[in-house]
Amino acid sequence: MSASFLSPSHLELRARARAAFVPLEPQGHVSDAQLRDEVARLGFYPYLVPSQFGGVLPKVDVLSLCVLREELAYRNAAADSLYAVQGLGSHPVLLAGSDDQKKLHLNRVARGECLFAFALTEPEAGSDVANLSTRAEKTSGGWKLTGQKKFISNAGVASHYTVFARTGAGPKGISAFIVAAEAKGFRVSRQMELLGEHPIGELVLDGAEGELLGEEGQGMKLALGTLDIFRSTVGAASVGMARRALDEALSYSKSRKQFGAPLSELSAVQALLADSAVELEASRLLVHQAALTKDQGQARVTYEAAVAKLFSTEAAQRIIDRCLQIHGGNGVVKGAAVERLYRDVRALRIYEGASEVQRLVIARHLLG
Ligand SMILES: Cc1cc2nc3c(=O)[nH]c(=O)nc-3n(C[C@H](O)[C@H](O)[C@H](O)COP(=O)(O)OP(=O)(O)OC[C@H]3O[C@@H](n4cnc5c(N)ncnc54)[C@H](O)[C@@H]3O)c2cc1C
Structure with a gap:
């Protein structure tokens, strides 16, 4: 057998995931919401957060995520995307959230009780993301976000969006916010259909309430x-x-x-x-x-x-x-x-x- 970077615990994870993901094999139409629930039921979200917040390992292990994504994508590209974007959207909370934000959101991520999205791209800011124009304004009670986002995976099925918005000029004037799907002024304006299977859409924020993640200007x-x-x-x-x-x-x-x-x-x-x-x-x-x-x-x-x-x-x-x-x-x-x-x-x-x-x-x- 070839040498490998995988430890015995990675190999055990691979065997477990390989068996668990067989039912994800696409068979006819499954809605994004059904797929969201199916992926949550599989029980692999704890790998996206540290054990302190309900995870399996003391810290997020990227090699374990690679093992899981290889097995997910082998079966079902949409399920793989759903899982990965839960991690992409919630990781900024782990990196910069307050103790309360981490405790609240990350434990729910591990249990599959919420689904995150990562909202960076805009109609006029793709590869050049530092040029984004969604803006966040401070109010007496918090922050209000206004702008548009495009190509946001998990749009429509996510419960929380990590939204990057401008609080000042230049790349250092971008901050990150958590916006709840039910926030007033927030809506998924369009579900997009792509070449491949992928839950994705566009967002409109019209004075939507957001919770600042970390410090102002830390977004990029x-x-x-x-x-x-x-x-x-x-x-x-x-x-x-x-x-x-x-x-x-x-x-x-x-x-x-x-x-x-x-x-x-x-x-x-x-x-x-x-x-x-x-x-x-x-x-x-x-x-x-x-x-x-x-x-x-x-x-x-x-x-x-x-x-x-x-x-x-x-x-x-x-x-x-x-x-x-x-x-x-x-x-x-x-x-x-x-x-x-x-x-x-x-x-x-x-x-x-x-x-x-x-x-x-x-x-x-x-x-x-
Ligand atoms: C399936 C899918 C899922 C996505 N999910 C998310 C998500 O969850 N959240 C999110 O925020 N975004 C998401 N995106 C957006 C994605 O990150 C952008 O599409 C990507 O960064 C490219 O931006 P663009 O599409 O605007 O292309 P553009 O920036 O317009 O670029 C078009 C092409 O021009 C070329 N190009 C651009 N810049 C350069 C350069 N500097 N040098 C050389 N060539 C260049 C490249 O060939 C590029 O493909 C998703 C996109 C897709 C297709």
């Missing part, structure tokens, strides 16, 4: 600190999708016969399978390396996570494309697992920083 630091953890887990999700595609292609190539023999006996098909296996193994190593570097105490892993996300999401697209090719016409029939994976994997090269932005981050690190 909190957003970047959170993305630093979750970016390697996006890579893990792409590994899960690619592994599923390879499993599908292995099985199909052994059963489909052409020219009197299974496709798997054709050297051209074997080369497609071999190239896919090599890229899959390399992706997982990079993802686990970035996660472990964080877990071993390195404060920021911006470079390692960018390398892992860039390589693994781009490789997953190539792997899934090859595996679909092995299926011939059957690969593009709606409902085939590879057809679904082909659609689901595409967004991973865009969200949490497009590949081109990851290249910039990597180059900046190299050039100093």
